[in-house]
Amino acid sequence: MHSYSNQYSLIYSSTKAFKEDYVKLSDYLYELTGTRSMYYRFPGGSGNEISNVNMAEFVHILNQEQITYFDWNVSAGDAASSYSMEDVLTNVLDGVSKYKTSVVLLHDGPNKSTTVEVLGSLIQTLQSQGANILPIDENTNVIQYIKADSVE
Numbered sequence: 100m101h102s103y104s105n106q107y108s109l110i111y112s113s114t115k116a117f118k119e120d121y122v123k124l125s126d127y128l129y130e131l132t133g134t135r136s137m138y139y140r141f142p143g144g145s146g147n148e149i150s151n152v153n154m155a156e157f158v159h160i161l162n163q164e165q166i167t168y169f170d171w172n173v174s175a176g177d178a179a180s181s182y183s184m185e186d187v188l189t190n191v192l193d194g195v196s197k198y199k200t201s202v203v204l205l206h207d208g209p210n211k212s213t214t215v216e217v218l219g220s221l222i223q224t225l226q227s228q229g230a231n232i233l234p235i236d237e238n239t240n241v242i243q244y245i246k247a248d249s250v251e
Contacts, residue, residue, distance in 0.1 A: 100124050100139045100166075107142055111150035117157050121164070138235055139168040146170065146244030158250040169235060170244045171204035173197075177214045178206055184217040191221055195230060200240040 102110055103124035110120045121139070129135055139161055143149050145168065150157070161168050173194030175187045187205075195201045205214055225232060233239070241247075 100136045102142045107149045114156050139166050144170045155250045170242050171202045172242050173201045174204045187217045202242045
């Protein structure tokens with residue numbers, strides 16, 4: 100899960116607004132799939148400076164819901180309005196080379212066609228370098244800017 104609205108000013112305005120967005124998304128995904136997602140990624144990451152509320156309060160909400168959240172340690176750089184296929188390749192390949200476990204931040208959407216176009220080449224290059232590309236699951240090393248177990 101990521102966010103139902105993805106509107107930072109709304110979801111990060113209060114703990115109530117965050118929880119409402121989270122519940123709306125969780126319930127919607129459950130209605131569609133019959134499965135409750137156990138994973139979340141904060142828009143902007145848990146270390147963002149956009150929120151008007153201490154991010155630890157949102158971590159606390161997810162902890163209460165027994166949701167594991169992930170941040171990333173490698174960014175493709177595709178959140179910018181202007182980026183090239185070469186930018187994505189360089190950012191990801193350079194970033195992945197620094198870590199044993201990498202969680203790569205990529206974006207999709209109508210204005211992210213460059214990311215989609217480079218994805219095949221990116222996957223092939225990573226695999227040729229010996230990388231295992233795996234889904235996030237209960238065995239994935241958690242990458243978090245604010246450690247969930249440090250929040251009560």
